[in-house]
Amino acid sequence: MKIGLFIPCYIDAIYPEVGIATLELLEKLGLDVGFPLEQTCCGQPMTNEGDFESAKAAEELFVKNFKDFDYIIGPAGSCVKQVRVHYDKLEQTDEVKHVREKTYELVEFLHDILKIKSFPGISFPYKVALHNSCSSIRGLNIAKPSERMGKPFNKSADLLQLVDGLELVELSRPDECCGFGGTFCVTDEAVSAKMGHDKVEDYVASGAEYVVSPDMSCLMHQMSVAHKNGVTHIPFLHIAQVLNGGPFK
Numbered sequence: 001m002k003i004g005l006f007i008p009c010y011i012d013a014i015y016p017e018v019g020i021a022t023l024e025l026l027e028k029l030g031l032d033v034g035f036p037l038e039q040t041c042c043g044q045p046m047t048n049e050g051d052f053e054s055a056k057a058a059e060e061l062f063v064k065n066f067k068d069f070d071y072i073i074g075p076a077g078s079c080v081k082q083v084r085v086h087y088d089k090l091e092q093t094d095e096v097k098h099v100r101e102k103t104y105e106l107v108e109f110l111h112d113i114l115k116i117k118s119f120p121g122i123s124f125p126y127k128v129a130l131h132n133s134c135s136s137i138r139g140l141n142i143a144k145p146s147e148r149m150g151k152p153f154n155k156s157a158d159l160l161q162l163v164d165g166l167e168l169v170e171l172s173r174p175d176e177c178c179g180f181g182g183t184f185c186v187t188d189e190a191v192s193a194k195m196g197h198d199k200v201e202d203y204v205a206s207g208a209e210y211v212v213s214p215d216m217s218c219l220m221h222q223m224s225v226a227h228k229n230g231v232t233h234i235p236f237l238h239i240a241q242v243l244n245g246g247p248f249k
Contacts, residue, residue: 004069005035006062006103008042008079008217015216017247021240022075022106028244029114036065044082048182052089059087067095071113072103075240077136077215078182080105085139105140106240107214111155118162122245125165129208131199131222132156133215134177142214146175156214156239163242169206173198180221196225203234211236 003026007019026033042062043055062083066072074080083103090096110116132154136142143154160166179185179195199222203211211234213219219236226234241248 001031002068002070003031003033004066004072005033006039006042006066006072006074006079007035008074008076009040010220011076011216014220015238017249018075018216018238018240020247021238021244022073025106025240025244026073029116034069039065042079042082044079044086045182047082047086056089059090063087063090063096063099066099066103070102071109072099073106073109074103075106075214075238076217077105077133077140077142078217081135081139105136105142105214107136107142107156107159108140110159110243116159116162119159119243122243123164124210124242124245126209127167127169127207128160128242129169129171129203129206129211130154130156130160130174131178131211131213131215131218132175133213133218134175134181136214137175143175146173159243160212160239166242169208171202171206173202178218178222179225180218182217185221192221193225196222197229200226200229200231204231208234210234210242212239212242214239 005023011018023033040061041058043058046055080103084100087096087100104113132143137145142156144150144152157168160168177195178199179192181192185192216238223236
């Protein structure tokens, strides 16, 4: 299985340890992982603002970079959703269709495609609060949203529960938006900050020792809100770092 590693631009620039953890985790599983050096932004910021013309060049470059891989894996639900859902403005060539169909967020790839049942040698003996992003829940079906009827499921939680010593804590509103929302946190700053504050309060009340998420952009927002409000004792980690056993810095 030939894997194309898609590292979103903000992770590459700010949180390289998340990219390293993702690569190491996939390689531990015996996968042949390639990293196209010319990859850039997937086009999501422009698409979020309705500027599809500006997004087009980034989207076409993404397809060019990843068209020859069996699967394209990225540790970011919103960026993966951009490819899978919003590349509909491109001409739907066979290459575009292949890239859209085979681009997976890390958790859903481990859970649905590889069907991982254990993480040998990995231990994380802490109480963990889990945040699944809106894009992952409602765009990629990574967990059941509370507003829908049906049997509960949570793919991120399933994977974390395979880690020795890890205890998931219960949150009062586990699938509530954290307020990041990409450009939303810029255009609606006050609302965004209040939503982030509510999430951080929930983590503190739950007794969580760590906050873990498949989406580092949400954690970036929540971490900033937490620190601004004096909550500095709870670290925020990407799920890849926990499942891989680091790196944590």
